[in-house]
Amino acid sequence: MIRSHATGTPLRTLLFSLAATFSLLASSVQAQAEADTINAVASFSILADMVEVVGGDHVTVTSIVGPDSDAHVYSPSVGDARAVAAADIIFVNGLGFEGWISDLVVAAEASAPVIVATQAITPQIVEGEADPHAWNALDNAKLYAASIASGLSVLAPDRAEAFADNAAAFSAKVDALLADASARFSALPEGRRTVVTGHDAFGYFEAQFGLRFLAPLGVNTEAEPSARELAALIRQIRDEEVVGLFVENITNPDLVNQIADETGLEVGGRLYSDALSVRGGPATTYLTMMNHNISALLQALEPSN
Numbered sequence: 001m002i003r004s005h006a007t008g009t010p011l012r013t014l015l016f017s018l019a020a021t022f023s024l025l026a027s028s029v030q031a032q033a034e035a036d037t038i039n040a041v042a043s044f045s046i047l048a049d050m051v052e053v054v055g056g057d058h059v060t061v062t063s064i065v066g067p068d069s070d071a072h073v074y075s076p077s078v079g080d081a082r083a084v085a086a087a088d089i090i091f092v093n094g095l096g097f098e099g100w101i102s103d104l105v106v107a108a109e110a111s112a113p114v115i116v117a118t119q120a121i122t123p124q125i126v127e128g129e130a131d132p133h134a135w136n137a138l139d140n141a142k143l144y145a146a147s148i149a150s151g152l153s154v155l156a157p158d159r160a161e162a163f164a165d166n167a168a169a170f171s172a173k174v175d176a177l178l179a180d181a182s183a184r185f186s187a188l189p190e191g192r193r194t195v196v197t198g199h200d201a202f203g204y205f206e207a208q209f210g211l212r213f214l215a216p217l218g219v220n221t222e223a224e225p226s227a228r229e230l231a232a233l234i235r236q237i238r239d240e241e242v243v244g245l246f247v248e249n250i251t252n253p254d255l256v257n258q259i260a261d262e263t264g265l266e267v268g269g270r271l272y273s274d275a276l277s278v279r280g281g282p283a284t285t286y287l288t289m290m291n292h293n294i295s296a297l298l299q300a301l302e303p304s305n
Contacts, residue, residue: 036058037057037058038060038088038156039060039062039087040055040061040087040089040090040152041063041084041090042064042092043064043093043097043101044063044064044274044275045065045066046274046276046289048061048063048091050144050145053166053170053286054145054166054170055148056166058156058163062083062087065275067276067277068275068281070274071098072274074098075100076100076104084104084108085110087112089112089151089155090105090113090115091115092116093117093118093134094132095130095131095134096130116147117147118132118134118144118147119147121143121144126200126203131200133204133274134204135204136201136204137207138174138177138208139174139178139208141286141290145167145174173287177287182209184298186209188302191241192241192243193212194212194214195212195214195243195245195246195268195300195301196213196214196237196245197213197214197256198217198248198252198255201248201274202271214236214242216255217255230255230259234259237265238263242265243300243301245265245267246268246270247270247271248271248274249270249275249277250274250275269296270296271293272289
């Protein structure tokens with residue numbers, strides 16, 4: 001039988017012992033790594049993706065409002081309260097987007113810091129209130145990333161450089177998409193810049209690219225338009241140069257379909273305004289969402305050859 005020279009212990013027994021020791025050490029290291037991972041909660045899917053991108057391997061992210069769901073009218077669950085209570089850090093959009101978030105944080109007795117991702121953004125004002133859909137301007141996405149990196153860095157200063165690098169890489173991709181989209185939107189004829197969507201979520205997008213968006217619903221999806229308001233919108237669409245009509249992933253398409261029936265406009269597809277798409281869809285990340293929306297709008301607005 002082969003024996004080790006050091007102890008006379010059978011080599012096979014020693015190897016099994018060492019393997020068991022290394023296994024225990026590996027489990028201990030893995031447990032420590034998992035303990036060091038930041039448990040982040042984000043209020044909705046678009047923000048959750050940004051947190052995941054900036055946090056990288058150092059965070060696990062839970063989204064309260066999931067893909068294809070409307071945060072305007074969301075009702076938090078007991079499971080949401082548990083997630084918030086267990087969080088190391090909580091990210092919210094702010095600007096009145098999540099009217100339920102404060103009550104949820106209080107009910108969960110959460111002790112984690114709450115980071116408002118729009119803190120560096122000057123909001124657009126619509127009918128006296130802040131428009132919360134600030135992420136729909138690509139320039140603003142870089143400010144979201146900076147706020148996220150800052151919040152994570154306060155919590156884990158030893159990983160601040162990694163967060164900053166991730167935010168910078170994300171911002172570079174945003175800049176590339178913005179440059180290409182700006183060139184194409186700026187080339188549109190004046191008569192091909194107006195579209196209709198389900199609710200007024202694209203004000204920041206509109207300002208960035210020089211477009212005009214009309215919608216039967218305001219910035220909040222809770223209020224239905226009156227018959228008079230809808231009739232006025234339909235008259236406006238008939239009278240003006242409107243070339244694009246889109247449904248949204250979070251709103252009931254009935255209003256848009258009614259507008260299509262009464263104006264003769266064809267529905268040009270689906271835009272993702274307040275939420276990402278479910279897995280397998282065309283908008284599973286912020287960048288793919290913006291790329292999808294830009295491509296869909298340009299397909300409707302650019303003159304056919």
